[in-house]
Structure formats: structure tokens, C-alpha cells
Amino acid sequence: MENEKLRCCVCNNSLGGYHTTVAEYKIYKCARCGLESTFPVPSSDELKAFYTGYSDFRADLKVTERNAALHIEILKKYGLNRKTRTLDYGAGTGGFVKAFEGICVGYDPFAKKKKNLFNSIEDLPFQLFDTVTCWSVLDNQRDPSSTIKECSNLLKNGGLFAFSVVSTETEIPFRYKPPEHLTYWTKESIRLLLKALHFELLFLEQDTMWQRSNVYIDLICSRIPDTYHKAFKHAKLELPEYVQIPTNELFCVSRKL
Numbered sequence: 001m002e003n004e005k006l007r008c009c010v011c012n013n014s015l016g017g018y019h020t021t022v023a024e025y026k027i028y029k030c031a032r033c034g035l036e037s038t039f040p041v042p043s044s045d046e047l048k049a050f051y052t053g054y055s056d057f058r059a060d061l062k063v064t065e066r067n068a069a070l071h072i073e074i075l076k077k078y079g080l081n082r083k084t085r086t087l088d089y090g091a092g093t094g095g096f097v098k099a100f101e102g103i104c105v106g107y108d109p110f111a112k113k114k115k116n117l118f119n120s121i122e123d124l125p126f127q128l129f130d131t132v133t134c135w136s137v138l139d140n141q142r143d144p145s146s147t148i149k150e151c152s153n154l155l156k157n158g159g160l161f162a163f164s165v166v167s168t169e170t171e172i173p174f175r176y177k178p179p180e181h182l183t184y185w186t187k188e189s190i191r192l193l194l195k196a197l198h199f200e201l202l203f204l205e206q207d208t209m210w211q212r213s214n215v216y217i218d219l220i221c222s223r224i225p226d227t228y229h230k231a232f233k234h235a236k237l238e239l240p241e242y243v244q245i246p247t248n249e250l251f252c253v254s255r256k257l
């Protein structure tokens with residue numbers, strides 16, 4: 001049986017026969033921790049091809065910088081300050097690095113190289129960091145445990161590890177998007193994985209973000225007839241340029257033990 005080989009990458013539970021099919025992928029839900037996983041897992045080369053030159057509506061630099069500021073405010077409650085050495089793992093275009101007013105560098109194997117943004121771990125200016133952040137990255141990985149272990153190796157004992165992942169438990173609808181998202185998370189799956197990898201959970205809540213109001217209205221209207229969509233487009237004029245909205249992601253802060 002093909003399914004007997006499929007296991008949850010968080011709790012190692014074998015994945016049952018029920019699945020959702022999206023294009024050529026099947027998405028299985030773990031009966032134990034609730035994590036949903038995409039099979040077949042794309043190869044590293046397929047993912048590299050997908051992410052080279054990748055961008056999405058959230059990659060708008062101003063939006064990314066505003067959202068970085070939102071996350072930084074929460075991280076300050078747990079000890080982040082201008083002097084803490086911070087690494088943004090999977091930094092993309094570097095919005096978080098730019099918004100961070102302090103010591104912060106980014107690592108991203110697919111990003112264009114620029115100031116404070118590195119394509120390889122070996123090139124990073126420090127071997128250990130006080131904080132590692134990982135925004136919307138773990139759910140894109142072939143093996144999220146290995147990615148967290150790599151982040152942990154770059155983190156001092158007692159250092160902060162903060163991340164966001166797409167969730168199946170928020171009230172905001174999500175779409176299955178393989179091969180962009182390979183896993184879809186529950187609070188329980190995050191608790192189990194962090195415990196197994198020796199992190200103390202400090203904060204785990206639904207994330208919020210700033211978005212341009214016209215982009216938000218387009219998203220809300222994407223499933224309604226065009227006629228009504230146009231009416232909403234006029235209504236957007238009543239909104240400020242940016243709105244703070246709930247997302248379908250979980251935001252987690254943890255501490256390396």
C-alpha cells in the first residue's frame with residue numbers, strides 16, 4: 001500500500017487513506033496532531049525552480065516593512081532590542097532586515113544578493129545569533145524539522161526563535177497551494193515539534209498583518225461576481241491606504257532551551 005509509507009513529519013503518525021487532491025498533489029491530514037502534508041514532496045530542484053524569481057502580493061516592500069514592525073513590537077516583550085544579533089532565515093527581498101533598526105542580517109538562498117542579505121550560511125557575519133526569525137518559510141520546506149534544527153544551530157542557548165506558518169485552524173479561509181505550501185499547521189503540531197526540538201513555547205496566536213486596502217478588497221471580492229466587485233472597488237475609497245487584518249497564519253515565539 002502506497003499510504004503505509006506516508007508519515008507525518010511532526011509526530012511520525014502514519015497517514016490514512018483520506019486526502020484532498022489538488023492538481024497532481026494529495027494532501028493528507030494527520031489524525032494525531034492535525035498537520036496537513038502534501039505528497040508527493042517536490043524535489044529540491046523543483047522547489048528551486050519555483051522560488052527563483054518568486055514574488056507574491058505580500059512581498060511589496062512597504063507592506064513587508066510594516067508587518068516586520070508589527071512582529072518586532074511583540075518580540076520586544078520577550079527581550080528583543082537593538083543590540084540583539086538577529087538573523088532572518090528565508091529573508092526574501094529583505095523587508096524584515098530593512099525594518100529592523102539594529103543588528104540584523106538575512107539569509108535566503110534564492111534572493112538577490114544585497115547589503116546584509118546572504119545566499120549562504122557560511123557567508124553570515126556571525127556564527128551564533130540571539131534571535132532567529134523565519135516568516136512564512138517552514139510551510140514551504142520539504143522537511144521543516146531540519147530547517148528548525150538549522151535555525152537552532154545558529155541560535156545561542158536561551159535565544160528566541162520566531163516564525164509564522166499557514167494554519168488550518170483560523171477563521172480566515174486558506175487555499176491549498178502546492179508546491180508553494182507543503183504543510184498546513186495546527187497549534188498542536190507546533191507544540192509537539194517545538195517540544196521535540198527542545199524549544200520552550202512563549203507565544204502562539206493567530207497572526208495579523210498590514211495590507212494595502214485595495215489588495216485586501218480584491219482578495220475579499222475574488223469569489224463574488226464582477227458587478228459587485230466593482231461596487232466594492234468604489235467602497236475602498238472610504239478605507240485608509242493600509243488596513244490591519246487577521247491572517248490565516250499562526251505567529252509563534254519560542255526560546256531555545
Ligand SMILES: [Zn+2]
Pocket residue numbers: 008009010011012013030031032033034035189
Ligand atoms: Zn502528526
